[in-house]
Amino acid sequence: MFTTSRGISFILGLAISALTVAFISLIDTSTPTLLLVAGGISFSVSYILINVTLEFLIFKEISNIYSVLEKIQKKDYSIASEKFDGLSISPLKRINKTINSYAQAKNQEIETLKKNAEFRKDFIADISHELKTPIFAALGYIHTLLDGAVEDKSVRLKFLKRAAKSLNALDKLVHDLLTLNQMESGVVKFNFEVFDMKELLHEVIEELEQKANKRDVLIRYFYDKEKEFMTKADKDKIFRVCQNLIYNAIKYNNDGGEVEVNLKAHKNHISVEVKDNGKGIPPEDIKRIFERFYRVEKSRNREAGGTGLGLAIVKHILEGHKSKISVSSTVGKGSLFSFDLPLEKVEG
Template identity: 85%
Template structure:
């Protein structure tokens, strides 16, 4: 009884009423009626005020605090929310808010740790598979040679070439992993310089011509011949971004398909757009294609080569340039990858004429 707000209010109200009656009793003109009325009024007013004060300013906040603490003790942070009245003047309000904030922060921390743990499990499984494939392939060829095939010159040369190809794939995978790790940790520095983005893309397309010709894919380059495309960025890393995007557009295109590269100047920036008319990417995969080792068609992608790290590296390079990669895709019609770079307004001279398509 005496641990509730009503019990405490009753005891305190009786005490105040008794003191009031005792004080009035000392007065000579105090009548019994006055004492009863004064005692009743003081009791009623005291009880109401004390009960309201204890219930809404003390006990309610204590109950909320206990509720939060019980959830923390049970490691249940999902339902912890601050439902207390924001206009409350209770001195315990700040304590309650602090505990709620702590619980919510702890909940986010646990969710982050769970996501990181899941990511580590997936990453270890993926990298184990990616490393195992070229290692086992090279092992198989070398052991076959050691078992006697080395005496056959034609077989020896063929198997050594295949083993070398597998080891080259392994070297590229390790190199890409190191590059991605250095980018994420901030170890790789960006060397910004002014360069002609149009000329650089021409270089990338020339490098990709042999790969495109194998699948009879036509690469077309569109830009306004009267515009300038000078930007300020890390040329080597932007070259790698364009190389990766155009290479993917060829790799995941249909035989005899087309790849279009568009340069679009705007007031303060240049948009680079790489478009293909391949199979496209399903909507559920678009959000994940920039993750390490994620492939839309795992078996088909591995047959075509690649480390599965290209788009992850592209994402980090563009983030280092304070921009981002955008993608839109329609299954059966193709995909469009695009990003933006700043336009150097100081170099607005008309560039020399060049062919508008490649």
């Protein structure tokens, strides 16, 4: 009883009431009735005030602290956030808030570690598969030659070309992995220079025209000839961005489809849009296409080639230019990728 707020309040109330009665009894005009009333009032008021104080400022907070510590002991850091009044007069409430903050920080840390562990697991599985494909292909061709096919000149040349193609794919994959890792760690430096975006897109389209012709894909390029399209950026890396977007628009388009490249100048920036009329991307995949190795229709994409890292690299390059890649897509109608760069004013 004496360890509860009511028991303590009762004892302290009696003590205060006794002191009050003793003090009033020293007055000559005091009467038994006055002493009884004074004692009753002082006891009641003391009991209520002490009980409320103990219950809400001490015992309740101690109970909360004990509950939090019990959860932490069980390694359960999932504690709901509570509003905290910085002006609270209870030091225990501040302690409780500190413990809660610690628990929430630990919970967030655990969630981050879980996500990182899941990411590492997926990444190892993906990269193992991506590395295995070209390595096994090259080994297969080479072992076939070693087993006797090398004597046949036509077979030898064909198999050596296929092995070289697989090794080139492996080299590109490793190179893209290194590039992406360097970008994420901030090692890659950007060399900004002023150049004509209109001419850069011309170069990219000319480079990819042969690939487009193989699939009978028509590339249309639109821009206003009366306007300037000068920008300040890392020319080589922006070339790679445009190359990747246009190449993907060709690769994942339908045979006989069209790719539309639009270059537009605005007040303070220029925008590049790459649009195709292919199969499009399902809504549930759009948010994930910039992840490493993420593929829409995995089997189809592997047949089409590529490392699965292109869009991840595009994203990091544009982030390095304080820009971002935007995408919209409709299944069965095609996709639109776009990004912005600053417009560099030309003097004279």
